[in-house]
Amino acid sequence: MRTIVGLWRWRGNPLCRRTDRREAWLALWAALLIAVGAPVAGLVTADATHDALLRTAREQQHDRHRVRATVVDVSARPAFHTDPESAARGQDRGRVTVRWLGPADGKPHTGSLPVHQRVRPGERFEVWTDGHGRLTPRPMSARSASSHSLLAGLAAGAGAVTVLELARRLALREVMRRRYARWDEEWGRIGPDWGRAGTSN
Numbered sequence: 732m733r734t735i736v737g738l739w740r741w742r743g744n745p746l747c748r749r750t751d752r753r754e755a756w757l758a759l760w761a762a763l764l765i766a767v768g769a770p771v772a773g774l775v776t777a778d779a780t781h782d783a784l785l786r787t788a789r790e791q792q793h794d795r796h797r798v799r800a801t802v803v804d805v806s807a808r809p810a811f812h813t814d815p816e817s818a819a820r821g822q823d824r825g826r827v828t829v830r831w832l833g834p835a836d837g838k839p840h841t842g843s844l845p846v847h848q849r850v851r852p853g854e855r856f857e858v859w860t861d862g863h864g865r866l867t868p869r870p871m872s873a874r875s876a877s878s879h880s881l882l883a884g885l886a887a888g889a890g891a892v893t894v895l896e897l898a899r900r901l902a903l904r905e906v907m908r909r910r911y912a913r914w915d916e917e918w919g920r921i922g923p924d925w926g927r928a929g930t931s932n
Contacts, residue, residue: 802851
């Protein structure tokens, strides 16, 4: 708003140079593009990302299965702590070897995965596998897809603001370079006679 008022006040001022008007128009267009372009870029990116992630989540939920696995072997190592008291309270962490039955063929499978709590051989817990019985991460949920798409939209909006601001600064730098060149040119013309008005030789 201040830029628009400034443009209106400068429109008939004889002291207003062409570079001043260019700088004011540059600030106005940059503000408009940031106010409109950044939200649009964020919304478009968030919408496209949300649709893609929802498709991925549906595919993962269809292809991945939750099965019961039995702990076969435990290879735990103590958690690293510099404080002996916290080390005494810390839980062991490491990897365990588990055995489970494939959801499609019923064949036994064996694999290892990390754990962050104490388990013993023979204990059972749930793991996720694909259609071939291989261990996979937990499928993405609709809430996770929404959260990731929101972050992608925010990142796209911030990226648009950054690009527009960098473009404005580069254009402003060129305007300032031309302004200083004009000042040097005028000073070269007027400078030798500076302070001589009204004096007699």
